[in-house]
Amino acid sequence: MSKVILVLVDALRDDVAAHSMGYLEHLTEAKRASRFTVVAELPTLSRPLYETVHTGLPVSEHGIVSNYTVRRSSAASIFSVAREHGHTTAAAAYCWYAELYVRHPYDLVADREMDDPAALIQHGRFYEAADYPDKELYATGALLMTRHLPDYLLIHPMGLDTVGHLYGGDSPQYRNTAIVQDQILANFIPPALALGYTVLVTGDHGMNSDKQHNGTLPDVRHVPLYIIAPPAAPADRRQGNTGRQVSQLAIAPTVLHLLGLPVPSAMRHAPLLEG
Numbered sequence: 394m395s396k397v398i399l400v401l402v403d404a405l406r407d408d409v410a411a412h413s414m415g416y417l418e419h420l421t422e423a424k425r426a427s428r429f430t431v432v433a434e435l436p437t438l439s440r441p442l443y444e445t446v447h448t449g450l451p452v453s454e455h456g457i458v459s460n461y462t463v464r465r466s467s468a469a470s471i472f473s474v475a476r477e478h479g480h481t482t483a484a485a486a487y488c489w490y491a492e493l494y495v496r497h498p499y500d501l502v503a504d505r506e507m508d509d510p511a512a513l514i515q516h517g518r519f520y521e522a523a524d525y526p527d528k529e530l531y532a533t534g535a536l537l538m539t540r541h542l543p544d545y546l547l548i549h550p551m552g553l554d555t556v557g558h559l560y561g562g563d564s565p566q567y568r569n570t571a572i573v574q575d576q577i578l579a580n581f582i583p584p585a586l587a588l589g590y591t592v593l594v595t596g597d598h599g600m601n602s603d604k605q606h607n608g609t610l611p612d613v614r615h616v617p618l619y620i621i622a623p624p625a626a627p628a629d630r631r632q633g634n635t636g637r638q639v640s641q642l643a644i645a646p647t648v649l650h651l652l653g654l655p656v657p658s659a660m661r662h663a664p665l666l667e668g
């Protein structure tokens with residue numbers, strides 16, 4: 394087993410990651426990572442897919458059907474399984490994550506920093522402004538990592554979604570935001586690997602040229618998944634570009650498998666890496 398960091402880059406398109414994120418593609422080329430194309434569930438909206446990524450369930454089963462479904466998650470999730478088995482959890486994420494896994498409605502002041510050993514997210518640092526700087530968010534995530542060494546850490550930057558809604562997924566502004574984010578990741582990932590973490594980088598959905606998502610085409614439905622393994626991990630965790638299209642429902646079982654935790658029967662997809 395290993396500790397796991399999931400970097401959920403909001404609105405990261407698969408093709409833009411492949412063309413613009415040179416560090417992640419270098420790790421893939423050098424076979425220090427395994428790369429997949431994830432086919433996102435529908436609808437390609439944030440709050441429903443935050444829940445899908447963490448529960449391995451389609452929207453019709455977990456019931457978070459739109460961005461306006463504001464309630465706690467009621468399904469088994471990466472957070473709930475981790476806590477049941479005494480694993481520690483943390484997140485630097487958008488406030489909708491606080492609403493899904495800690496409490497709702499989100500309180501801008503009281504819920505900004507939450508440290509509660511009984512919570513599903515034991516150390517939470519949350520933000521509400523969609524233009525909250527990615528660089529600051531990653532720094533908060535890195536601090537949670539070094540201070541608490543959580544078994545599972547979620548880092549969830551929103552900058553790409555915000556820029557995509559302003560300029561579209563085919564814009565230089567969107568691509569440049571992905572490039573900046575890749576450089577932040579280049580500085581974040583090596584220290585995480587040195588601490589024994591496996592780092593996953595993926596998106597919830599993509600972004601189209603109409604500055605929107607929620608459709609069914611590859612620009613909003615295809616997102617990348619990079620799994621970057623620490624040096625001591627089995628070789629099959631460093632496959633390079635697998636060329637495989639995989640279901641988004643496989644992410645939660647994969648994370649639980651990496652954490653050495655049981656996969657609930659409701660999660661029907663097998664982990665992507667067996668080793």
Ligand SMILES: [Zn+2]
Pocket residue numbers: 404439554558606
């Ligand atoms: Zn969006």
